Amino acid sequence: MELLAVVCLCLLTWSGTTFAAENGPGVIKMVVKQGGDAILPCSLSPRENIVQKYFEWKRDGQKEVFMYDSTIHSNNGGTGQDEQFRGRISHFPDQLQFGNASIVIRKTKVTDSGKYTCDFPQLQPKRRGLIELVVDPVLKDRTEENIPGAAPEPSVTILDETKAWALLQCVVKGASPKPQLQWQDSGGNMVPAKDPQVTDRGGSYDIILQTTVTKTDNYRCVATQKEINHQVHAEIYVHLNAPETPTGWIVGGVLGGLLLLIIILVITYRKRRGGL
Numbered sequence: 191m192e193l194l195a196v197v198c199l200c201l202l203t204w205s206g207t208t209f210a211a212e213n214g215p216g217v218i219k220m221v222v223k224q225g226g227d228a229i230l231p232c233s234l235s236p237r238e239n240i241v242q243k244y245f246e247w248k249r250d251g252q253k254e255v256f257m258y259d260s261t262i263h264s265n266n267g268g269t270g271q272d273e274q275f276r277g278r279i280s281h282f283p284d285q286l287q288f289g290n291a292s293i294v295i296r297k298t299k300v301t302d303s304g305k306y307t308c309d310f311p312q313l314q315p316k317r318r319g320l321i322e323l324v325v326d327p328v329l330k331d332r333t334e335e336n337i338p339g340a341a342p343e344p345s346v347t348i349l350d351e352t353k354a355w356a357l358l359q360c361v362v363k364g365a366s367p368k369p370q371l372q373w374q375d376s377g378g379n380m381v382p383a384k385d386p387q388v389t390d391r392g393g394s395y396d397i398i399l400q401t402t403v404t405k406t407d408n409y410r411c412v413a414t415q416k417e418i419n420h421q422v423h424a425e426i427y428v429h430l431n432a433p434e435t436p437t438g439w440i441v442g443g444v445l446g447g448l449l450l451l452i453i454i455l456v457i458t459y460r461k462r463r464g465g466l
């Protein structure tokens with residue numbers, strides 16, 4: 191009985207290792223930011239000239255990403271490339287002589303994430319490279335992607351104003367999940383604001399964020415929904431009429447007063463002399 195248990199354990203361990211080896215060391219994992227370029231590496235080792243050879247890149251074993259067949263390839267007449275990759279793939283022609291079949295995916299999209307294979311089916315033995323690509327989404331305006339609940343562009347107004355300050359209001363309506371609102375100055379610095387007023391309409395949120403500013407500037411209200419990587423903003427220009435340099439006026443006033451005093455003194459002095 192005990193012996194059987196030991197044997198079973200050994201078998202489990204053995205099959206576990208085999209499994210790990212198949213999916214482990216052979217796979218290259220890559221993470222790139224959405225919109226950036228991804229170089230998918232694939233090189234024969236030992237080096238072998240592949241200028242007159244055939245290789246193909248596929249995504250998830252089906253979609254054709256790039257095909258090369260003795261100088262004919264996806265970008266110069268080769269057919270069969272998947273629509274998703276059209277115009278975004280290139281290879282390195284001067285690297286082929288060194289057995290380098292790497293490709294570049296330009297302007298990566300989140301939907302480019304997946305398992306990529308680089309195959310040399312006509313070589314003996316067959317050769318295959320495996321790459322797992324993850325394209326990380328970035329925060330940006332996704333209005334055109336028509337995501338339900340994506341915050342619309344905020345509406346910004348000046349609620350009240352004096353020569354010295356202005357009360358600004360930013361409103362975002364009907365957003366889900368709940369967006370974060372922030373006021374920023376033209377340098378992108380956060381402007382302290384009051385607590386946001388949040389109205390929950392059954393999972394859809396209306397948010398109002400007010401702030402008081404005291405400087406002439408271009409202010410921006412930014413709404414962010416991290417969950418869907420969506421960010422929109424609206425701008426408003428605020429011109430305040432407060433004296434540019436209050437100290438300038440004070441110095442000017444004092445100097446002006448002194449000048450007036452001197453003039454009065456001179457006139458009085460002359461009058462006295464004239465009188466004598």
Ligand SMILES: *[C@@H]1O[C@H](CO)[C@@H](O)[C@H](O)[C@H]1NC(C)=O
Pocket residue numbers: 229231233282285290291292
């Ligand atoms: C293959 O070519 C690419 C592009 O020049 C380069 O970045 C990469 O390092 C090369 N790979 C090898 C193994 O030389």
